[in-house]
Amino acid sequence: YHNGREITQCKLHNITTIVAHPAPGISKESATQPDYLVAKFTYNKQDDTYTCPQGETLQTTGRWHKKTGRTEQSGYQFKKYRTAACKECPVKNLCTSRPAGREIDRSEYADAVEENNKRYQENPQLYRTRQEINEHIFGTIKRQWGYNQTNLTGLEKVNGEHSLIMLVYNIKRAINILTVPDLIDKLKKWKSPYKTKGVIIFRRVYLSLFKDLIEMNLTIAA
Structure with missing residues (x-):
């Protein structure tokens, strides 16, 4: 703002x-x-x-x-x-x-x-491009997913809750573009000290904690 x-x-x-x-x-x-x-x-x-x-x-x-x-x-x-x-x-x-x-x-x-x-x-067109890129993310989270407000209070807790929501969004977005096998394959090729941990976390996130949410009819424009 x-x-x-x-x-x-x-x-x-x-x-x-x-x-x-x-x-x-x-x-x-x-x-x-x-x-x-x-x-x-x-x-x-x-x-x-x-x-x-x-x-x-x-x-x-x-x-x-x-x-x-x-x-x-x-x-x-x-x-x-x-x-x-x-x-x-x-x-x-x-x-x-x-x-x-x-x-x-x-x-x-x-x-x-x-x-x-x-x-x-x-730069009106550049600003409109920024709206197209960024604002639909929050529209999806608030309007389609129903997260109009946080469930927790306090900066640390709200940051944690928001991070989880964004993690699910990013996973959903990546799956829509790459598919699950391709995403896992790219994570395996990721040259980072967190590579193994990242793949394990992704598998756990996808297969357990967020499986139900990801399988919901939450369509995101590709």
Whole structure:
């Protein structure tokens, strides 16, 4: 999902993201009209300023402010941008209700988020391909298999339950493509220190614990 902190972490690790971004929300200021939402302001990276729809420049002192969240990790830093031109602006009433004028907050994650959003807008087909590849997996698990929620609680237990579900999905998928004998044959040829253990686990999984589930009418598109 669209999360500034996570998108920034991906950028730092040279991972290129194309994540759908939410539609511009309603401004916290009731006086702000659609034409004056933050999305209508242009950020100028070279001089670290914003240009408003009226052509005025909003500047920052460069000071970082701290935004607290429900947890320490959810907090973040941001800078404030203002302009004295607001006081004499003829459309101030459409932009802000603050006596001192409009103020824009820019998060420390804004650069990475804007780059992601630009890629998302420029690559609609690539994003649709991602949906075709990934989303049907969760559709199968939730809609066809009925796993709309976990049966356990706690991160460790839920991770274990989810891993088992994904293991069954992967086995089912591999069987649909390769057949059981071919899959076992490929596992035998797998050059890995876990090869023997992997074949034994697969046999046990297929022949005992998940046999009933695999034999159900759970069709997955090849």
